Amino acid sequence: MIRAPTPEAALATTEAVLEGGIRAVEITYSTPEAQRVIAELRGRHGTEILIGAGTVRHASEVGLASDSGAQFVVSPGVDADVAMEASGKGIVFIPGALTPTEVMRAVALGADAVKLFPASLGGPGLLRALREPFPEVGFVPTGGVTTGNLGEWFAAGATAVGVGGSLCPRSEIASQRFDAIRERAARFASAAAASPDTEA
Numbered sequence: 001m002i003r004a005p006t007p008e009a010a011l012a013t014t015e016a017v018l019e020g021g022i023r024a025v026e027i028t029y030s031t032p033e034a035q036r037v038i039a040e041l042r043g044r045h046g047t048e049i050l051i052g053a054g055t056v057r058h059a060s061e062v063g064l065a066s067d068s069g070a071q072f073v074v075s076p077g078v079d080a081d082v083a084m085e086a087s088g089k090g091i092v093f094i095p096g097a098l099t100p101t102e103v104m105r106a107v108a109l110g111a112d113a114v115k116l117f118p119a120s121l122g123g124p125g126l127l128r129a130l131r132e133p134f135p136e137v138g139f140v141p142t143g144g145v146t147t148g149n150l151g152e153w154f155a156a157g158a159t160a161v162g163v164g165g166s167l168c169p170r171s172e173i174a175s176q177r178f179d180a181i182r183e184r185a186a187r188f189a190s191a192a193a194a195s196p197d198t199e200a
Contacts (some may be wrong), residue, residue, distance in 0.1 A: 001026040001054050001074075001142070001164045004173050007033040013168050014041060016178040020185025022049035026074055026162065029061055042069030052092075059085040066091050074115055074162070078102055083109035094112055094140060098122070113138035113159060120144025124156035131157040138162040147184075147191045154195045162187060 004010035010031045017025060017035055023063035027037050031177070035051060041051050044192040051133050052072035052180060059174055063072050072092035079095070086093035095106045096117040106114050117125060119141035127139055134167050142162030153161055172180050 001028055001090060001162055002031065002168060003028045003055075003164060003170075004031050004168075007031070007037050009173050009176075010037045011040060012176070012178055013173050013181060015166070016122075016156075016182040017167065017185045018049060018189065020182045021022075021189030022167075024052070024160075026052045026054040026072075027070075028054040029057070030055050035064050038068040038070050058082065062086050062089055062091065072112075076115075076117060078106045078109065078111075080109055085112070086110075090098050091148075096142070100130065100133065101125075103137060107134070107137060111137075113140050113155065115162060116141040116158075117162075118143035119153075124149070124152045127158060142147060147187050150191045151195045152190070154192075156188040161192075 002010050002014050004013055010027060014025050027034050030185055038051055038053060042095055051069060052074055053070040054074040056062060056073045056075045059081040062073055062082060066089045072094060073086055074094045076096045083093055092112045094113045094115050095111050096115040097103045097106050101116055108121060116139050121144045127141055138159035140160045140162055141158050145153060145161045145163050146147055146166045167184055168181050
């Protein structure tokens with residue numbers, strides 16, 4: 001996920017991540033002018049990459065994200081209004097949940113997948129436990145995912161993973177060290193490709 005202090009920094013960071021081999025990006029709504037960033041990325045790359053909006057907390061943001069070209073929206077929690085708007089717009093909805101009760105609510109509201117957040121609190125063991133009662137749910141652990149534990153998350157049953165600070169540290173974005181971000185993205189892409197539990 002891309003969280004940057006300016007639209008220009010968000011665009012430069014995203015390009016570095018894409019050059020490193022990652023093909024799906026989430027522009028958070030905590031980034032100024034997130035809709036413009038999404039629209040510009042969609043114009044540059046078309047359908048060659050997946051672009052989503054993150055930190056979506058209000059129903060009004062769903063329509064803005066969809067109109068800008070986002071293919072999915074990610075929320076830190078489970079909100080009925082956001083879910084209803086996503087359903088109406090026909091956009092993939094990935095709400096955040098941590099407990100079985102929250103997962104059940106997310107599923108009842110039509111979630112296409114569930115963001116396990118903050119995943120660092122329970123680690124891969126929590127994901128394995130949740131997969132038992134919810135084998136049909138696609139889980140996307142976010143928070144605490146690194147190149148060192150990526151394989152563990154997929155082995156525990158993750159459908160995908162969300163990576164923020166460990167991929168794009170704020171200090172490197174601020175100092176415009178996009179080369180370092182590009183190299184880190186390449187390491188994440190290689191780690192994902194090397195995991196026997198990821199799908200091609």
